[in-house]
Each structure stands twice: as C-alpha cells, then as structure tokens.
Amino acid sequence: MKILVTGGAGYIGSHTCVELLNAGYEIIVVDNLSNSKQESLKRVRQITGKSLSFYKADILDSTALNEIFIENKIEAVIHFAGFKAVGESVNFPLAYYHNNVTGTMRLCEAMTKHGVKRMVFSSSATVYGNPVSVPISEDDPVGATNPYGRTKQIIENMLGDLQVSDPEWNVALLRYFNPIGAHESGLIGEDPNGIPNNLIPYISQVAIGKLNELKVFGKDYQTKDGTGVRDYIHVVDLAAGHVKALEKLLGSTGIQTYNLGTGKGHSVLDMVGAFEKAAGKKIPCCFVERRPGDIDISYANPAKAQRELGWRASKGIIEMCEDTWRWQSYNPEGYITHKLHYITSANTVVNYEESL
Numbered sequence: 001m002k003i004l005v006t007g008g009a010g011y012i013g014s015h016t017c018v019e020l021l022n023a024g025y026e027i028i029v030v031d032n033l034s035n036s037k038q039e040s041l042k043r044v045r046q047i048t049g050k051s052l053s054f055y056k057a058d059i060l061d062s063t064a065l066n067e068i069f070i071e072n073k074i075e076a077v078i079h080f081a082g083f084k085a086v087g088e089s090v091n092f093p094l095a096y097y098h099n100n101v102t103g104t105m106r107l108c109e110a111m112t113k114h115g116v117k118r119m120v121f122s123s124s125a126t127v128y129g130n131p132v133s134v135p136i137s138e139d140d141p142v143g144a145t146n147p148y149g150r151t152k153q154i155i156e157n158m159l160g161d162l163q164v165s166d167p168e169w170n171v172a173l174l175r176y177f178n179p180i181g182a183h184e185s186g187l188i189g190e191d192p193n194g195i196p197n198n199l200i201p202y203i204s205q206v207a208i209g210k211l212n213e214l215k216v217f218g219k220d221y222q223t224k225d226g227t228g229v230r231d232y233i234h235v236v237d238l239a240a241g242h243v244k245a246l247e248k249l250l251g252s253t254g255i256q257t258y259n260l261g262t263g264k265g266h267s268v269l270d271m272v273g274a275f276e277k278a279a280g281k282k283i284p285c286c287f288v289e290r291r292p293g294d295i296d297i298s299y300a301n302p303a304k305a306q307r308e309l310g311w312r313a314s315k316g317i318i319e320m321c322e323d324t325w326r327w328q329s330y331n332p333e334g335y336i337t338h339k340l341h342y343i344t345s346a347n348t349v350v351n352y353e354e355s356l
C-alpha cells in the first residue's frame with residue numbers, strides 16, 4: 001500500500017518513514033528540501049534496508065503534485081510539509097500562511113482530484129495557546145498565540161470543513177507536544193539551521209562545544225523549580241503514533257484529533273540534568289529573562305490516543321537525551337558533509353533510487 005509522505009525528508013518525517021517502511025508500507029516522499037537534506041532519506045534506506053521514492057517538489061506546485069498522484073496509486077497522505085519556527089512566523093507571517101495554509105489547500109485539491117481522501121496531519125500543541133489547565137485534553141479550548149500556531153488552527157478547521165462537505169474524507173489531526181531524540185542508530189536526527197531555538201538541540205550543541213552555555217529562559221515560572229515545564233516525547237514514539245493513526249484511517253471515516261505526548265511534564269532543569277547524565281558532561285547554564293510568549297507549563301492528556309489508537313509513548317527522558325547525544329556526536333555538523341554530494345540534482349524531480 002502506497003503512502004505519500006509530504007515533508008518526509010525532515011526531522012519527524014524521516015523517522016516516520018522508518019516506521020512506515022518497517023511496518024510494510026511503500027512510501028513516496030515529496031519534499032522541497034527547504035529545511036532538510038536528501039541525505040536523511042538515504043539513511044532511512046540504510047536503517048531499514050528498504051527503498052522509497054523521492055520527488056523533490058513543492059506542495060504549492062499543483063502540477064508537480066498532479067504528476068505524483070498520476071504516477072503512483074496513493075492510498076493515504078501523511079502531511080508534515082510546512083514551516084515550523086514560532087519566532088520566524090512572527091516576522092514573516094505571510095510566508096507562513098502561504099506555505100502552510102495554501103500548501104495544504106493545494107495538497108487537498110490534488111487529493112480530491114485523484115480520489116485520495118485519507119490524511120494524517122501534523123498539528124501542534126501550540127494550538128492550545130496558554131492552556132486553561134494541565135494535563136491538556138483534545139476538547140480543551142484552542143487559541144494559538146502566534147502566526148505559526150494559527151496556521152495549524154486554520155488548517156485543522158479547513159480539514160474539518162472539507163470532511164463535513166464530503167463525509168468520505170478521513171482525517172487524523174495529531175497535536176504533537178515537544179518532539180526530541182533521534183533514531184537509536186544515530187543515523188537520523190534533528191538538523192536545525194543556524195543557532196537552534198529549541199531547548200534540546202541547543203543543549204546538545206553546548207555539549208558538543210559549538211555553543212558556550214545554555215541560557216535558561218526565566219526562573220520564576222509557577223513550576224516546581226521556576227523553569228518552564230513541557231511534555232517531551234521521543235521522536236520514534238511520535239513516529240509510531242503516525243503508523244497507528246494511519247491504521248485507524250484505513251478502517252473508518254470522519255475526523256479525529258489526538259494529543260501525542262507522554263502525559264508527563266519536565267522542567268528545563270530536569271532536561272539539563274537528564275542530558276548531563278546521558279552525555280556524561282556538565283552543561284554550563286545561566287539564567288536570563290523569560291522568552292516572550294513562553295508559558296509556564298504544558299503537558300498532554302494522551303488517554304484518547306491510548307484508547308482509540310492503541311498507542312502509548314514508551315521512552316523516557318534519559319533515553320531521549322542519550323539518542324539525541326548519539327546523533328549529535330556521530331554527526332557534529334548534521335547532514336552537512338553530504339549536502340554538496342546531492343546539489344547537482346537539487347532542482348530536478350528525481351526518483352530517489354535512480355539518484356543514488
């Protein structure tokens with residue numbers, strides 16, 4: 001069964017490709033490589049010993065999408081492609097609305113045209129904004145506080161409207177909490193551009209010596225140690241959640257929302273401690289002002305995903321940090337050493353196997 005994975009060369013997409021291939025699905029990746037390297041897909045193949053097809057194309061390009069649907073009998077789409085940086089979305093809102101919202105519209109148009117009506121969509125816990133209480137359940141109020149989060153809310157609403165207009169559509173909206181970690185092989189992981197914004201990529205660059213010290217944003221939050229609390233989830237657990245959601249989609253119609261988190265909150269200082277243990281190194285830290293827009297505490301109630309998808313996160317924060325550290329220390333420059341190797345094919349639509 002062929003599954004189209006948009007944004008499949010990215011962080012969560014590449015880990016999901018591994019789980020899909022291991023579960024026996026055939027996959028077709030479409031990615032414009034705006035925030036990823038084709039090398040990640042080569043490594044997916046290395047991990048699984050299985051092949052996949054790759055189209056270097058933009059989901060905003062209806063002609064390219066049309067060709068992909070004509071060339072492949074696609075049964076369902078897992079849709080990761082999009083921009084994801086909160087701060088950048090504040091500075092470039094139109095780019096975010098265009099890429100995320102218009103991109104999803106074009107994708108849905110192509111799916112409709114080719115009679116493909118199953119989608120797993122990457123939403124985010126960002127849609128909850130400042131939560132009224134924790135743990136956060138799916139039917140708690142939404143109210144994103146930045147343009148990135150609002151693109152996710154708009155897309156959720158758009159997919160809901162589409163499903164009402166045509167009940168044959170079957171959609172799973174997955175609201176991720178804080179994905180971290182890497183595949184245990186150390187071959188694939190998160191490869192941020194420039195100085196990371198997120199906590200764990202920042203800590204791991206301190207550990208490898210690329211950055212001097214972690215700046216802990218705020219020490220007066222209403223939490224056990226004054227630092228922000230989040231629900232960190234291992235990316236491999238998250239990827240497995242997509243396979244479970246896909247299985248559910250294949251057997252029913254409707255639209256459902258699922259929190260994908262562990263249900264446990266950890267503070268910034270907890271994560272520093274876990275990383276120090278995993279890497280066997282001290283992480284120099286200093287306290288600075290709060291980061292504007294940050295909330296005190298966020299963690300999921302993942303009961304619905306457990307009940308309806310039969311999915312539960314299994315990996316703890318030490319394993320998350322060990323796997324991040326393995327990826328970071330095996331690949332101190334991320335995928336960059338392999339970037340030039342593929343640059344000649346960067347502007348063409350190529351079949352992945354032929355490109356190797």
Ligand code: NAD
Nearest residue numbers: 007010011012031032033034035036058059081082122124
């Ligand atoms: P990522 O940037 O690593 O992956 C996204 C991929 O989409 C990249 O490979 C990028 O090149 C591709 N892409 C972007 N725009 C495209 C377009 N117009 N056409 C084709 N390809 C395009 O990000 P990720 O962390 O893997 O996140 C995947 C999805 O999950 C995103 O939609 C993101 O908003 C969502 N999400 C991520 C997090 C997180 O913390 N990483 C949390 C919640 C939700």
Ligand code: UDP
Nearest residue numbers: 197198199202215216217228229230268294
């Ligand atoms: N954080 C921090 N220093 C950093 C990056 C993040 O103290 O350099 C804190 C941040 O204030 C929040 C937590 O780490 O409490 C998680 O932040 P991240 O950006 O990883 O995720 P998000 O804010 O999206 O939940």
